[in-house]
Amino acid sequence: MHARFVFERMAIAAVSESLTERGVQELRSSASGEDGRLPEDFHIALGRLSGNPVLELYIDILVSLTAAYTHRARGIAGNTEEEGCAAARQHLAIAESIVAGASSRAQSDLVAHLDRAATWLSGLVHPQPGESTAIGPMDLAPDEWPRERKLAGSVAGRIRDDIVREGRYVGEVLGSEADFVSRYGVSRSVFRESIRILEHYSVARMRQGPGGGLVVLEPDPTSSIRTIALYLDFRGVTVEHLRTVRDEVELGCLTAAMRSGMLGKAELREDQQRGDSKAGRCSACLRDRVATLSGDPVLILFRSVLATLWDEYGSGRRPSDPCRSTDQGPADQAELDAIVDAMVAGDEGLAQFRMRRHLREHPGW
Numbered sequence: 001m002h003a004r005f006v007f008e009r010m011a012i013a014a015v016s017e018s019l020t021e022r023g024v025q026e027l028r029s030s031a032s033g034e035d036g037r038l039p040e041d042f043h044i045a046l047g048r049l050s051g052n053p054v055l056e057l058y059i060d061i062l063v064s065l066t067a068a069y070t071h072r073a074r075g076i077a078g079n080t081e082e083e084g085c086a087a088a089r090q091h092l093a094i095a096e097s098i099v100a101g102a103s104s105r106a107q108s109d110l111v112a113h114l115d116r117a118a119t120w121l122s123g124l125v126h127p128q129p130g131e132s133t134a135i136g137p138m139d140l141a142p143d144e145w146p147r148e149r150k151l152a153g154s155v156a157g158r159i160r161d162d163i164v165r166e167g168r169y170v171g172e173v174l175g176s177e178a179d180f181v182s183r184y185g186v187s188r189s190v191f192r193e194s195i196r197i198l199e200h201y202s203v204a205r206m207r208q209g210p211g212g213g214l215v216v217l218e219p220d221p222t223s224s225i226r227t228i229a230l231y232l233d234f235r236g237v238t239v240e241h242l243r244t245v246r247d248e249v250e251l252g253c254l255t256a257a258m259r260s261g262m263l264g265k266a267e268l269r270e271d272q273q274r275g276d277s278k279a280g281r282c283s284a285c286l287r288d289r290v291a292t293l294s295g296d297p298v299l300i301l302f303r304s305v306l307a308t309l310w311d312e313y314g315s316g317r318r319p320s321d322p323c324r325s326t327d328q329g330p331a332d333q334a335e336l337d338a339i340v341d342a343m344v345a346g347d348e349g350l351a352q353f354r355m356r357r358h359l360r361e362h363p364g365w
């Protein structure tokens with residue numbers, strides 16, 4: 001949930017800066033909950049209207065993940081109409097604040113809204129350790145693909161979406177080939193092609209023999225990261241898009257690290273002073289450490305996705321040994337020490353301020 005706060009707050013800031021007449025309409029209609037719009041649509045619209053494809057994709061992924069849990073929770077909680085009405089009212093209030101230019105009020109209302117949703121969810125859902133839901137964009141069928149192949153791609157996408165929406169577990173058997181052929185109304189050959197796609201993306205595979213059928217797989221991040229990179233390339237991602245999201249991820253990790261209670265303050269300072277170069281730890285190493293201390297698996301994963309993208313689209317590859325290759329002077333070192341000082345002192349605002357300034361002045365990874 002912390003990752004959703006980070007990215008959706010950032011989206012509100014971006015939407016507020018570049019809102020158009022069409023954007024106002026889109027925002028209001030997604031918040032209205034009318035015409036069969038789902039509650040998730042409002043959050044997805046925030047991502048889309050931000051104009052940053054990285055941010056849009058991250059919000060999409062997080063909303064789908066939350067939707068999977070919510071679906072499971074609804075099964076337990078039964079009727080949630082009252083909950084739904086409250087959510088719709090909050091969406092409308094946030095949308096109106098953005099339209100009126102009151103973006104900080106919109107941000108604090110959003111935080112309260114996500115807080116309520118998190119409390120509600122955590123009271124109902126107790127995910128098992130190691131459980132996860134396969135996810136990743138796969139509707140990237142190029143136009144020149146033959147019709148059958150495109151159909152297989154869309155069937156694969158529907159199966160993937162159903163797995164997410166119905167909150168299926170890794171290892172769960174979803175049904176036989178005959179079940180799927182009749183459920184989706186496609187031929188066996190189209191279905192088999194769609195299974196090849198699902199296997200390629202490590203979403204699901206067919207298991208033969210007794211107790212066999214289509215089985216949900218553990219997601220494989222490498223193929224997802226490749227897919228994400230291709231998708232963002234297609235969407236025209238720029239260095240600036242990556243950098244702004246990177247900055248928010250680092251700041252989000254910093255906050256999470258300070259609140260996690262995992263922060264061994266003495267160790268952090270000692271570690272920073274010892275470092276692995278003459279001057280002490282470099283910026284990249286310090287931020288790696290902060291990310292680990294955040295203990296937030298979603299932020300850590302999104303950060304590593306960004307790092308991979310950075311190598312391809314950012315301002316030059318990340319150095320393989322940052323400590324040795326940065327031309328970090330005493331002034332930079334003092335800046336990093338000052339960040340650590342604020343963290344050790346538990347001064348979240350000051351730590352944020354110093355990290356933000358540091359990132360602005362050091363645009364490299």
Ligand SMILES: [Zn+2]
Pocket residue numbers: 039042043087091113
């Ligand atoms: Zn909502």
Ligand SMILES: [Zn+2]
Pocket residue numbers: 281282283284285286321322323324
């Ligand atoms: Zn280093």
